[in-house]
Amino acid sequence: MKAIRNAFWASTALCAATAVSATELEVTHWWTSGGEAAAVAEIAKAFDATGHTWVDGAIAGSGNTARPIMISRITGGDPMAATQFNHGRQAEELVEAGLMRDLTDIAKAQGWTEVVNPPSLLDSCTVDGKIYCAPINIHSWQWLWLSDKAYTEAGLEVPTNWDEFVAAAPALVEAGKVPLAMGQQGWQQKGAFDVLMIALLPNDIYLKVNRDKDAEVAAGPEVAKIFEAISIARDLSKDSNVQDWNQATNMVITGQAGGQIMGDWAQGEFAVAGLTAGEDYHCLPGLGSKEILTTGGDAFYFPVLKDEEESAAQAELAALMLEPAVQVAFNLKKGSLPVRGDVDLEAANDCMNKGLKILSGGDSLPDINQLISSDTRTQLEDLLVEFFADTSITPQEAQERFADIIADAD
Amino acid sequence: MAASRPNQLFRNMAAKIAAIPMIVTALVVFVGGTLWTVAYSFTKSRLLPKWDLVGLDQYERLWGTRRWLVSIENLFIYGVCMLVLSLVIGFILAALLDQKIRYESAFRTILLYPFALSFIVTGLVWQWILNPEFGVQNIVRSLGFESFTFDPLYNAKIAIYGILIAGLWQGSGLIMVLMLAGLRGIDQEIWKASRVDGIPAWKTYVFIIIPMMRPVFVTTLVIIASGIVKVYDLVVAQTSGGPGIATEMPAKYVYDYMFGGQNLGQGFAASTMMLLAVAVVIIPWAMLEFGGRKRGT
Numbered sequence: 281m282k283a284i285r286n287a288f289w290a291s292t293a294l295c296a297a298t299a300v301s302a303t304e305l306e307v308t309h310w311w312t313s314g315g316e317a318a319a320v321a322e323i324a325k326a327f328d329a330t331g332h333t334w335v336d337g338a339i340a341g342s343g344n345t346a347r348p349i350m351i352s353r354i355t356g357g358d359p360m361a362a363t364q365f366n367h368g369r370q371a372e373e374l375v376e377a378g379l380m381r382d383l384t385d386i387a388k389a390q391g392w393t394e395v396v397n398p399p400s401l402l403d404s405c406t407v408d409g410k411i412y413c414a415p416i417n418i419h420s421w422q423w424l425w426l427s428d429k430a431y432t433e434a435g436l437e438v439p440t441n442w443d444e445f446v447a448a449a450p451a452l453v454e455a456g457k458v459p460l461a462m463g464q465q466g467w468q469q470k471g472a473f474d475v476l477m478i479a480l481l482p483n484d485i486y487l488k489v490n491r492d493k494d495a496e497v498a499a500g501p502e503v504a505k506i507f508e509a510i511s512i513a514r515d516l517s518k519d520s521n522v523q524d525w526n527q528a529t530n531m532v533i534t535g536q537a538g539g540q541i542m543g544d545w546a547q548g549e550f551a552v553a554g555l556t557a558g559e560d561y562h563c564l565p566g567l568g569s570k571e572i573l574t575t576g577g578d579a580f581y582f583p584v585l586k587d588e589e590e591s592a593a594q595a596e597l598a599a600l601m602l603e604p605a606v607q608v609a610f611n612l613k614k615g616s617l618p619v620r621g622d623v624d625l626e627a628a629n630d631c632m633n634k635g636l637k638i639l640s641g642g643d644s645l646p647d648i649n650q651l652i653s654s655d656t657r658t659q660l661e662d663l664l665v666e667f668f669a670d671t672s673i674t675p676q677e678a679q680e681r682f683a684d685i686i687a688d689a690d
Numbered sequence: 691m692a693a694s695r696p697n698q699l700f701r702n703m704a705a706k707i708a709a710i711p712m713i714v715t716a717l718v719v720f721v722g723g724t725l726w727t728v729a730y731s732f733t734k735s736r737l738l739p740k741w742d743l744v745g746l747d748q749y750e751r752l753w754g755t756r757r758w759l760v761s762i763e764n765l766f767i768y769g770v771c772m773l774v775l776s777l778v779i780g781f782i783l784a785a786l787l788d789q790k791i792r793y794e795s796a797f798r799t800i801l802l803y804p805f806a807l808s809f810i811v812t813g814l815v816w817q818w819i820l821n822p823e824f825g826v827q828n829i830v831r832s833l834g835f836e837s838f839t840f841d842p843l844y845n846a847k848i849a850i851y852g853i854l855i856a857g858l859w860q861g862s863g864l865i866m867v868l869m870l871a872g873l874r875g876i877d878q879e880i881w882k883a884s885r886v887d888g889i890p891a892w893k894t895y896v897f898i899i900i901p902m903m904r905p906v907f908v909t910t911l912v913i914i915a916s917g918i919v920k921v922y923d924l925v926v927a928q929t930s931g932g933p934g935i936a937t938e939m940p941a942k943y944v945y946d947y948m949f950g951g952q953n954l955g956q957g958f959a960a961s962t963m964m965l966l967a968v969a970v971v972i973i974p975w976a977m978l979e980f981g982g983r984k985r986g987t
Contacts, residue, residue, distance in 0.1 A: 348949030355738065373737035373952065464932055521823075521844065523930070655736065658951035662757045662935060669846055669934020681756075688751070 303593040305361035307580075308337035308353075310346035311614075313526040315548020319614035323416075326606045332593050342524075344467060347654075354379050359583035361594055367404040367415060367579050368649035374581070375412045381582040381591070386598050387411045395602070397621030398575055398639070404650050405579060413579040414598045416607075417616035420573035420635060421543045421647075422475050424564040425550070429535030430457050441568030442479060442509075445539060449516050452538045461528040461537035462517035462668070466661030468525055469668050472541040473660075474648050476509045478574065479567040483645060490651040495687035499679065507675035507682075513541075514668050532561065541567070547615030547631055557630035565634050573638050576647025577616065656689040724965065731958035739954055748959035758960065761938040764850050768939075769918040771854050772861070776914055777907075779858065780865025785895060787866070788873045798870070802863040809860065813927025816856035817843065843929055846936035853928055853937055860924075861917060865910055872906030873899065908979070919968055940964050 305327075311320045317338070324334040337360055339346035347370065350363050354374060365371045374380055387393065387402075396402045396415060405413040424445065431438045431448070434455035439445040449459035462468060478486050485502050488494040497503065520537065522528050529549045531537035540546065547563070555561050566572045580601060582594045600606055607618040612628070617635050628636065638644070649657070663685065667678045734744045752758050783801060787794055804812065819825040822841040830838040842852035876899055884894040900907075922941040925931060931938040940960060948957025 344950050348945070351737065351949060351952070370952075377738055465930075523932075653736075654950065654952040655947070655956070658946060658953075659755075662755075665932070666756070666934040669932060669936065 302332045303589050304333040304335050305590065305593050305597060306335040306337050307362045307364075307597075308339060308346070308350050308360045309364035309578075310339050310341065310343050311364070312338050312340045313524075313549065314552040315613060315615060316545065318552070319548065319610050322609040322613055323601065323606060326600055326603075326609070327597055330596055330600065332596065342465065342467060344465075354583050359585065361585060361590055362580050362582050362597060364578050365413070365581055366649045367401060367413075367575075367577050367647060368651075369653050370649060371413070371581050372407075372653075374583075375407045379583055380412045381584050381594065382410050383412060383414060383582065383598055384410045386595055390599055390602060392602060395620045395622055397619070398642075398644055400575060400644075400646060400650070401577065401579075401619055404646075413581045414601045415577060415579045415619045416601050417577045417611050417614060418575050418619055418639070419543050419545060419577040419616050419647075420565070420575065421471050422478055422566045422573050423544055423546070423631075424539050424541055424567045425529070425532050425546050426539045426562040426564065427532045427535050427537065428560055428562065430455075430532075430538045433457075433535060434538075438562050439539075439564075439568070441564065442476075443569070445567075446512055446516070448538070457535070458517065458519045458531065458537040459539070460513055460516035460520065461522070461531040461540040462513070462520045463523050463525045463528045464521070464665070464668065465523060465525075466665035468528070468542070469664040470657070470661045471543065472513060473506070473510050473664055475541050475567065476513070477503070477506045478572060478645060479569045480506060480509060483572070486645060487651075489686060490648060491646070493686050493689045495683050498686040499683035503682070504675070504679055507679045510664075510667070510678075511675045514671065517668070518671075544615050544617070544631070544635060547629075548613065551613075551615065551629075563631040563634065565631075565638060571638050571641075572643045572645060573635060574647045575639070575644045576649055577619070653690060656685065659685045727958050728962050728965075731955060731962045733955050735954040735958070737952040737954070744955070748955045749963075751956065752959050752963065757935050757938055758940070758943055760935050761940045761943050764937060765918070765921075765940055767850055768854055768857070768921065769915075771851075772857055772918050773911075773914055775854075775858055776862050776865050777910065779862045780910070781869050781900075783862065783866040784869035784873055787870055798867065801866055804860045805863045807860065809921075809923040810927040812856050812860045813924045813929075816852070816859070817928045820852050820855075844933060846933045849929060849933060849936045853925060856928060857921070857924055861914070865914065868906060868910050868913070869903075872903040875906075876902055915971070919964065 307324075309320060311317060320336070320338070324336060327334045339349055343366065347365070350360070350365075351374065353359060354363070355377075359379070371380065383405075392402060392411070392414075393399075401415040401418065402411065405411050405415060424442065426438050426445075428438055430452065434448075434452050434457060436448050436451055439448050445459075452459045462472065474486075474490075477489070481502055485497060488497045489503065520528065520531065522531065525542055525546070526549050528537070528540050529542060529546045530553075532540045533550060533553045533555060547557075550557070550561055557563060580598070582598060585591050585594065602620065604620060604623045607620055607623050611618045615632070617632065617639060621640075652660075660682070663678065663681055667673050730739050730741075731748055732745060733740060733742050734747070735742070787797060791797070807815075820841065820843045822828065822839075822844065827838060827840045830840070842848045842855075880898060880902075881894070884898060889898075920941060921939055922945070925937055925939050925942060929937045931942055941964070944957045944960045944964070947953050947960065951957075
């Protein structure tokens with residue numbers, strides 16, 4: 281009994297002692313799949329090494345589940361110390377309302393403006409000349425992941441672009457495979473739609489529709505081609521009954537499905553499964569039709585805190601996230617690209633090198649989240665999730681509704 | 691007697707003081723919150739509430755949105771079926787248990803158990819049961835009926851009934867217990883009298899017992915109805931509104947647009963419509979129930 285009591289006292293004393301010297305920071309994010317969790321553990325490890333404590337606030341589900349929880353905590357007066365958002369307009373109003381901490385000093389001291397590449401990443405963090413977030417990685421959506429196993433078993437060559445992929449689909453179906461793996465969630469289907477638009481049309485169409493909100497272009501003949509393409513994608517993925525994106529990626533990994541249109545975060549799943557790029561799976565940036573990537577990604581925002589110690593620790597965390605060593609460790613696990621142009625990804629695999637080459641060539645477009653508001657995004661996701669589930673909706677009908685949403689968008 | 695009239699306000703002072711916190715809560719939180727929400731539904735508030743009036747724009751957009759219309763239709767189907775079926779099933783189960791059977795408490799416990807589970811758990815369990823690859827369809831097929839098809843959650847036309855099954859499974863036990871309590875409240879003399887008169891049991895139930903159980907039915911109705919309007923977690927867990935938008939519900943629309951879409955104005959407009967729908971049902975009923983006659987005879 282006495283021993284137990286002593287142990288109890290000792291452990292309490294220990295907790296008290298650590299609480300004095302280090303500060304606990306709660307960090308919320310929605311990185312919960314295998315590859316993502318491994319990546320976020322790298323930042324946590326680096327932060328713990330500074331003597332502070334990283335309290336992991338992972339929220340399961342996709343960003344669509346997590347963001348409302350984060351926002352209501354911030355607006356409700358119970359902010360976490362740092363939180364993930366995607367680059368762009370998701371946290372726009374929180375910044376305008378003065379709920380987010382101004383990071384300009386830290387950014388100046390660390391020289392973020394010189395090292396962050398492409399500069400558009402920092403631009404999306406900037407409101408009225410002040411920097412409010414720390415970009416941590418670059419994610420691009422424009423990837424088609426292909427399973428060598430599925431194509432070999434069906435006796436086919438692995439396709440090298442979207443048209444070949446579509447042409448190879450009937451043979452895959454005959455071999456009992458699903459040509460296109462697609463999670464039945466709006467954001468994934470909307471993502472695939474945007475990817476097709478960028479890969480199959482000239483860049484200015486994507487910008488006219490999403491940036492300028494040009495409803496005439498959205499209703500026009502070029503966008504009609506994309507609705508034809510997405511209805512083909514609907515047919516190819518009709519036997520894909522999974523929900524989450526990583527379940528769909530798993531279909532590609534195990535060879536049940538031929539391919540998946542998904543952002544480069546899917547790479548983390550291939551890495552966790554022990555597959556080698558170029559041998560077990562192939563990746564086609566820009567669907568193989570056009571060498572271009574969008575530069576969205578994740579950034580950390582730091583809500584304004586009252587506690588001074590916590591604020592000081594926040595500053596340390598913000599600076600740490602852009603340190604070269606952390607950038608390399610994190611991005612290798614995550615499968616994303618580093619935000620610094622000056623770090624060396626020696627261990628980068630085949631697919632990441634393809635992405636780095638495209639970025640260094642300067643062929644990039646702003647991510648969809650940098651262009652449209654969350655409200656418009658939700659409406660478009662509703663449209664696409666309905667379109668994918670209900671084959672009685674014709675591409676023409678869907679395009680009319682698409683143009684209406686774009687006309688009302690802000 | 692007349693002299694004591696002015697003191698009416700001060701009678702039972704202690705009880706009235708004790709009730710003040712609850713009265714304030716009700717006024718500020720419920721009534722105040724409701725009025726605030728309705729007022730802000732006429733603004734174009736995005737992530738944060740802003741007093742920027744736009745008239746009926748939010749409502750026009752709401753009623754022009756297919757997902758909202760589908761949600762309303764789903765709530766209607768789910769509501770009517772849930773109300774009728776859970777009353778019928780609950781009453782039949784209660785009547786069967788009331789036959790002085792053996793192990794009654796064991797049956798009662800088994801039937802009430804689903805109610806102890808949250809809607810999230812219920813939703814997940816039924817998602818698996820109705821999954822064609824693991825659930826009922828697979829079991830029946832492995833028994834030799836190769837062409838048997840039962841996959842309500844993957845068929846947009848009937849997916850809402852998949853939700854209904856789960857809702858009934860979870861809720862019927864509670865209704866049964868309420869009904870059973872009502873049946874136990876019936877005087878045994880009535881049964882004896884009807885038996886003496888040679889009235890068949892089902893006739894006794896329909897024409898004598900059920901009319902006598904009116905207060906129990908009213909309570910049950912309110913409980914079921916409030917459960918229907920707020921149905922949200924069951925859908926989120928079981929189908930998250932899918933396939934497509936086939937099982938969307940109004941409460942989910944409110945949540946998704948308020949927080950996911952960062953459009954408070956749209957969410958407020960939708961929740962105001964939900965309030966209106968509830969009021970349309972509740973007010974006439976309340977007037978019938980409380981308005982017509984004086985209290986306490």
